Amino acid sequence: MxxxxxxxxxxxxxxxxxxxxxxxxxxxxxxxxxxxxxxxxxxxxxxxxxxxxxxxxxxxxxxxxxxxxxxxxxxxxxxxxxxxxxxxxxxxxxxxxxxxxxxxxxxxxxxxxxxxxxxxxxxxxWTRYLPHMVRIRELVESGALGEVRAVTADHTQLLPSDPAHRINALELGGGALLDLGVYPVSFAWDILGEPLSIAAAARIGDAGSDTEVATIMTHASGALSTSISASRAAGPNTATIIGTEARIDIDSVWYTATSFRLVSPDGTVIEEFRSDIDGRGxxxxxxxxxxxxxxxxxDSDVLPIDETVAIMATLDEIRDLVGVHYPGEE
Ligand SMILES: NC(=O)C1=CN([C@@H]2O[C@H](COP(=O)(O)OP(=O)(O)OC[C@H]3O[C@@H](n4cnc5c(N)ncnc54)[C@H](OP(=O)(O)O)[C@@H]3O)[C@@H](O)[C@H]2O)C=CC1
Ligand SMILES: O=C1CO[C@H](CO)[C@@H](O)[C@@H]1O
Missing domain, CATH: 3.40.50.720 (NAD(P)-binding Rossmann-like Domain)
Structure with a gap:
């Protein structure tokens, strides 16, 4: 190679x-x-x-x-x-x-x-470059789902509770949002583009960082996305894209190389995709x-740097809403 x-x-x-x-x-x-x-x-x-x-x-x-x-x-x-x-x-x-x-x-x-x-x-x-995500973008762009009305995703893991661990310590950028929530937020951006409004709630742990965060975003296309990130419990780690003509169900763990199904409203599986890759991906x-x-x-055509900057601004806004700031930011 x-x-x-x-x-x-x-x-x-x-x-x-x-x-x-x-x-x-x-x-x-x-x-x-x-x-x-x-x-x-x-x-x-x-x-x-x-x-x-x-x-x-x-x-x-x-x-x-x-x-x-x-x-x-x-x-x-x-x-x-x-x-x-x-x-x-x-x-x-x-x-x-x-x-x-x-x-x-x-x-x-x-x-x-x-x-x-x-x-x-x-x-x-890395998720954006995985084969199943490439196929998902093709399906969305082809109109196979009709108009996309909603995207949901969660990223939840049972991670160390030690307040000094990088997942928690504010001076190491701790918090579920930046470590885990960045995946569903980036996914919503990928499928639905810019959010016009954001609602968010979080639980703050002993270290002062967010341990669980939920967001609802309204997008320029008129659709909604929801995301949950949590660092103290492992949930389904699945994602769904819901369109007027069909939906895509992405299996756990949705942000790693995995399988998905394109499903019609009556439950018929129209297409099934299975990842077969070497290594983690x-x-x-x-x-x-x-x-x-x-x-x-x-620049990347899959995730241009301007979109990365905009996603960071979305994460900033969510952190403002839930009151999490890093040293030197106040
Ligand atoms: N794409 C993915 O799936 C994943 C991405 N990540 C991302 O990767 C980054 C690192 O995470 P992870 O590998 O879990 O972290 P680790 O703590 O395992 O490794 C981070 C490394 O950074 C170096 N480092 C530099 N400054 C510091 C500091 N002040 N405190 C601690 N380490 C420091 C250390 O290497 P040294 O001292 O040898 O220079 C350390 O080994 C994070 O931003 C995280 O979001 C993490 C896990 C999965
Ligand atoms: O990106 C990530 C995926 O999962 C890890 C835990 O296993 C996270 O901590 C990490 O930052």
Whole structure:
């Protein structure tokens, strides 16, 4: 799959998700050239696990590596903007984990820095690039559902309750919305576009961050979307797109590679889709990034950077409604 001109990846912040992503890059035969950690020993251990040629003991060293073309940023959300700006200043393209940044202001900074340098800055909203989502967008655009009137999705997981864990601690961008709710909100944006109005409610945990959040959005198309994110209990993790002529039921876990059915109002299954992929599926976004670079493009057509910024603004608005602010935002 690799060609001599394939971009060479650098992994920044070798924690849990960096491990899953790197494994998927390896499965897809992509070129992982370097890893950078705040601790050299961590970088060396990660490099040994994945046979990565260069291990760097700082993020500065990683982005300065001439063998790296694109940096995957996998630190906690509050570090995304600074890490992405560091890589862009060194002339590297960036693929930045969700939530892209802490808020829309930071996302704009990253967007503008990439644009100034003619570099790709892309949100690692991997779900959008998965085969079932590609087919779902085709079906929606073809009119197979008629007019879409509603979208529902939940992302709920039983995650650590330790107030110091990144899922909870405000200084690490804690909260169900930015970690989990970003998936259903991005999904609603994908299918229905911009929300015109937002209602939201949340429960706030001991750490001061949101542990459960529910939103109802009214979209420019006139349709509604609802989403639930929760970090203290696992629900169905399914999603539905309801149209006037048919609906799509996406099976659990809807935001990973999964199956779905196109169903008519009388319950007849019109089409069934099953995912058959290697690995977790995080390679599809990387393959898309490589394709954009090969075509000399600096934006994603699946999730353009302006939409990422707008999604961050939606998340800002939801956080305003439920009263969650991060240090330095007040
Ligand atoms: N796409 C997906 O399915 C998933 C995406 N994510 C996203 O990835 C990001 C990282 O999550 P996850 O991998 O679970 O987190 P981890 O805590 O497992 O890893 C984060 C890494 O970031 C580095 N880091 C830099 N600064 C800090 C800091 N102040 N505190 C802690 N770690 C720091 C550390 O690496 P080092 O010290 O070695 O430099 C650490 O290993 C989040 O933004 C999250 O939303 C997470 C899980 C799934
Ligand atoms: O994106 C994500 C998917 O699920 C993880 C938990 O397993 C989350 O914490 C994460 O950020």
């Amino acid at each position: 690799n060609s001599p001109s394939s971009p060479r990846w650098g992994i920044l912040g070798p924690g849990g998700i960096a491990r899953a992503f790197t494994s998927d890059l390896r499965t897809a035969g992509l070129d992982v050239a370097a890893v950078g950690s705040r601790r050299r020993e961590t970088a060396e251990a990660f490099a040994a696990d994945f046979a990565i040629p260069h291990a760097h003991g700082s993020y500065e060293e990683l982005v300065a590596d001439p063998d790296v073309d694109i940096v995957y940023i996998a630190t906690p959300h509050p570090m995304h903007a600074a890490n992405a700006l560091l890589a862009l200043a060194a002339g590297k393209h960036v693929l930045v984990e969700k939530a892209f940044t802490l808020n829309a202001a930071e996302a704009l900074e990253v967007r503008d820095a990439a644009a100034e340098r003619g570099l790709l800055a892309m949100e690692a909203m 995080m390679q599809y976004q990387a393959l898309a990034a490589e394709r954009y670079l090969a075509e000399g493009r600096t």
